[in-house]
Amino acid sequence: MSDDNDFNKLIASSLNMGRRTFLKSSAAGAAALTAGGGLLKTDKAEAQTYEPYPTDNQMETVVTSCAHNCGSRHMLVAHKKNDVIVRLSSDDGRYQRDGCYGKDTDEEPQLRACLRGRAYRERIYCPERLLYPMLRVGKRGEGKFKRVSWDEALDFVAKKLIDIKEKYGSQAILDQSYAGSSYGVLHKSDQIDGLQGRFLGMFACRTSSWSVPSYQATTTSSKWTFGTIEDGNEDDTFAHSKLMIMWGWNPAYTFHGGNTVYYMRKAKQNGCKFVVIDPLYTDTAATYDAWWIPIKPNTDAAMLAGMAHYIFDNNLQDQAFIDKFVQGMDAGTMPDWATDSPNGKENFKDYILGKNDGQPKTPEWAEKICGVKAADIKKLADMYATTKPAALKACWGPGRTDYGEQYNRMAAALQAMTGNIGMLGGSAEGVGKAWHAEGAAYPYDQYSNIWFSSIKSDRWAYIVNNYPNVAREEAGLWPRQDNLDGVVPNIRGIFWQGSNWLNQLTNINAEMDAIQKLDLVVCLDQTITTSGLFADVLLPICTHFERHDVALPWYKGHYYIHRPKVIEPLGESKTDFQVFTELAYRVGNMTGMGDKFGEVYNTKATRDYWNNPDPVDEDYLRTWWEDRVMQHQHVEMPWVEFKKHGVYKMKLDRPHVGFQDQIEKGIPFQTPSGKIEILCDELARISDWKKTKYGYHIPSIPKWIEPFESLNHPTKTKKHPYHLITPHPRHRTHSIFNNSAILRETYDQEITINTSDAKKLGITTGDKVEVWNDRGRLVVPAYVTQRCMPGVVSIPEGAWIDLDKNGIDRAGNPNMLTADTPSPAGSFAYNTILVNLRKTDLQHRAGWDETSVSRSHVFGRDI
Template structure:
């Protein structure tokens, strides 16, 4: 840049005239230059290129794409085909919007730090840009670039070979909604593209359990008959009491604007309580009463609260009589008279009529470590405050017998009549407003499977085949095969998932990988799971394909997600890949084009090269035939695309089961009532013929987990480790984003008293271990964690040394894949030990740790 150009730019930046600028410069030079303090030579260049302004950029509305609990708006600012920065909702984009608009009815859907940092993930050095074939050993990470023809022909030929040799269960569908979730490009266990593809190929073993909330899902279906048991989060603004049971909304955003509504509640006088082993940022934000509780003992404390409410006659008996089955003897169905075959009522169990042990606060104190007086105080507060929201989060249900915690919470919600009213809460799963979620073909081929097992038992199935009992893998019964067929799994598709980094007992998974004959990893990034693949397929990110984002399980809006930039490298969408594979399989199996045309009816084989017209046709049809027709939206498709977002204005806040309570509509259970006594569970005669495999009590009960702080195992492993979601990752997504790791470092939180006894200080490298694995990580010492508990956030990318020790702090090296009957993943049922260590710690693949967060913490 010339001196003259430098001067012109500076004049523009400072809004000076040329004369005033020269005059000021000369005066300054005379004042200090005479003293020899500075050089007066003109600058030759700027230290950095001037940042482009909005009028130099194209602005495109899109959204984030990951299952963090919501999908916020992102606004991409691009120059040419390069995104140079990302902003978010500022109120102006929806109809009748304007800059700064942010109301209770139409709040801004603002992106968090994760979404705002997406540009670094998009242009990451670890971005997978071309098909790759393995040339080294599994896990060695040695690949060579191959063509799409080579990759897809290899996969198609291997699929045919495995199906012919091992049958219709040989291929395992391990898709999930981690990175490819929209109404068109969908990775999902039920509605997903992979499930339909493998189902049409007639070779699919499915996974029936959801890691985040499977115990909760079972509870909601048994209790309410549906998983749509949630209020929209705007109802929290009307609560007088919010009990955050294992819930940290500062880190996990449910619905997009949870914090906004909780802030309104606080301003209106709402009281907050946190029941959790650690004092969270959410508790600090709302000045919550913190009740520390031993992990895995939540059902016992809830039972004690129910005991206090019953013995003090604080239950809403009218609500119980009208809407509940099995809450007490008076609400038992005729077919369940007596207590034979586990047909017990909840009140008598709580009062100790069956086992002679009243579930009193004193009884619970010995189990959960919460003083009996605090249990009584909280029970009284909850029973006498109207309306009150007991937000039973998913995390305490990610335990052995986690469904019992959720069922116990639902019983308390019902007995206090906090269901179906504004400001209360019934939620377990918490799905609320219904979105029209599928734009691609969802027909008779969707969700076809020939065996279905529990997701985290796939490695056990592979390692022990054929000597496996159906109950040990959660084998789902089929109508045509009542005993089920144990799948002979020989191949896996990882789609929208990083299961090797997220499922329990990683070392067991690694051992199982060596017995597979085909591992296909479809991702935009080379993840730890990808290192164990035979073929890596580069998948376009949501910035590089056309789609529409919908709220994940709360929130009432749609966000248009256009193709912001062209796909990097040779990336393709999942839909393109499966369509092309369908055509290849069709020709190789004598079907010709029939398979490909059936899989993607609007496309020809040209879809692999040019998907845009077909994607547009699917999305336009979805908008017009489902959103406009079913949801009475009057915004045309073209206007929606131009604006980027459609926010629904509800006539009244969405409250789950409002119609049942106010209008007498039946619940979707066999009895038409809230089933504290489950009709389904109470009538099972042979548990081995169910997908659960093992007995589940027909009413909520406290069941001792297989590992916990009152266990004899603490003699060897004295600490209980929990692995909550971090704020700086969505599971394992964003782990390789250095911007986020500069603010939050992967570390294990330990109580100050425990640390002092072990000689551990903040910043020390420590190792955590048990019989399943060993991890290395820095320590953070604090009083914000109860004694005996370690907190290690889930999702750190696996990084093994030559001895199989994880140097990155991946919690799932220590977790157990033991089957919990209702399907709950036992991520938080972990005993381990901790000590200072000289083993190597590596915080990330692309850098040494730059986080200096510990500098601002008071060391204890």
């Protein structure tokens, strides 16, 4: 009976049952038991649906986090038995300081993981896991490998590296590291300055890739306009907005921050009005009951210009704000030097009103370009200019287009002209990066980002395929101050670390041509990937469940999550840090440097790091916590206590709003002028564009520029009449998790088509559709819906290509169709694609091996 009482108390406390109800139900429960006795088996069952079945309380609980490359970072709690993770749960309020089960306050909300995070066991125990080093035995891309020892694999790589550097010089190895699934403060894979960049830079043979696939338009725009990419608010501020304009933003799919979608529910309950501008009626639009404005892809800057015209025309701009904080918005805010500058003579208002080109950018003008009715453009402009605080959230997707930077800059101009910057409930996003985390526990010094050329990331295949007939502006070379300035690299090898870029960059067919021309392709990853199939060497990297690290949010959220080594590394997998350290020792000893290279590369370790990394990792992390987090961020919790809790949630003095100090305290913006630069200083002073990393002319104020293809193209639309967009899927993080059958069960890789278009083409939901343009072909099933703008089709990015003998991708990866022609600012043209489509008999293959299933469900049961 005492057991029953305990159970009833527990249930009462967890279900908010008052004491009265609890007493009543206990008594009734006893009666029911008596009445039901003898008829049916109503007592507690001995066996349940899923015996044998260890309960959470019978297992060891370890707090950790997810670690893939999305804008979020959530808590995962591993429940393990022996050395096997049996299941995962997430934050339930228990683990934080002063935590208890169910604690979930606005100030310190639970960090609940999404479907991708919850499926992590599918990744750890998947049949695609790389468990041993392997060397290619077939042709590149054929997928034939043999297992070798670490000794053999590392010596092969070291010798090849030395050989290539001797023959081709310091630019010959292309660093294509990316945030894969290794994002942590210690074991960092990163495009710019992660562990691989450090290794190749110190080896003095590195071409780096500077443009970021996700959001280069946005980062460039924010750096020009605000002088920083930290233009964001923390997600709790959204609850204070009265109007939320979500431009190309679908956080119901991307999540994008610790609790972004949850706080916006609070905004909705507080009466906030939502507007979604998107070719698709997204789940975000549905959830927040938004006014949906469908727009032709790649025309967003035109619509924003139309809104700006309405605001100027009706004198609704916040002139006081403009006069005080903005440069180049109108004649009155133009700097004196501008009239003599090579590229900065025009102000934004004159451009919008058509003073110089004779074309006022009226809502009617915009309607012809973007397909949104002038009346709606005016209505939205009026709402935005007259509601305060109002958040215009200009997200990244519309920027992943040709001249995507103009969209982001135009949005920033609207944010500035309405004075919605630096205000609680407003927004200057953009990039959206808010609270600044201490990001580097690994050695971060003068060797962290050495490079000998740096290219626009999606130009690598073009460079390889056309070398030496490549101009510097075609490569998008970052300027240097030495004799390597303007020297286009002769790329002979690629290193992938946590990176599936062959699959994820544009124009895969061009990449597949280029990859065959190289002398060395090295892939460090946790699973085989599309890229891995093309590698010469596969080096197995353990997941973050198998090494020690700390997770940090990088987009929104203010917390750290401890990531202890939950289980031992599977197979012979090692950490990235171990691999690069050992490679440094080997290369050093082969080139006469001795152990020096290894010792400087991994400053706290000896060569024994290969066998025993744990004490060194602990040392790095403790030092980072004590010297940076505790010192810089005034955190008092000692390292040991943080490790015990597993999570540290910051309490901020006030909601974090981007540029609040600049507006309230008059602190200058980080731009050359100290103001919000609608007229960009840097751009205004440029005359020789070829010598810049942009390569081509960019106006110094935001302008509408026609993309190389769109639904408005007079001739291209005849051959390829549909505009394809390639948004992020919900069930993958880019290409990560494409191999998870239980995630593939929740969503299909499919093409979304408007009902009227589908009718014309004789396509119904579930039909297989062939999609093509001059760059490639693919096959996907159709999803026919009224939720998609006519003329527009959508295929989510990230499926692992699966080519048939004719080179048609049966998996449906839209990068078979994208163009490798970035905008001047470096934005990838992922959403600038014209295609044609038809119903087909060709089969679609959702997974490489449809029957392959992760072993994770087995470990959930028979253990």
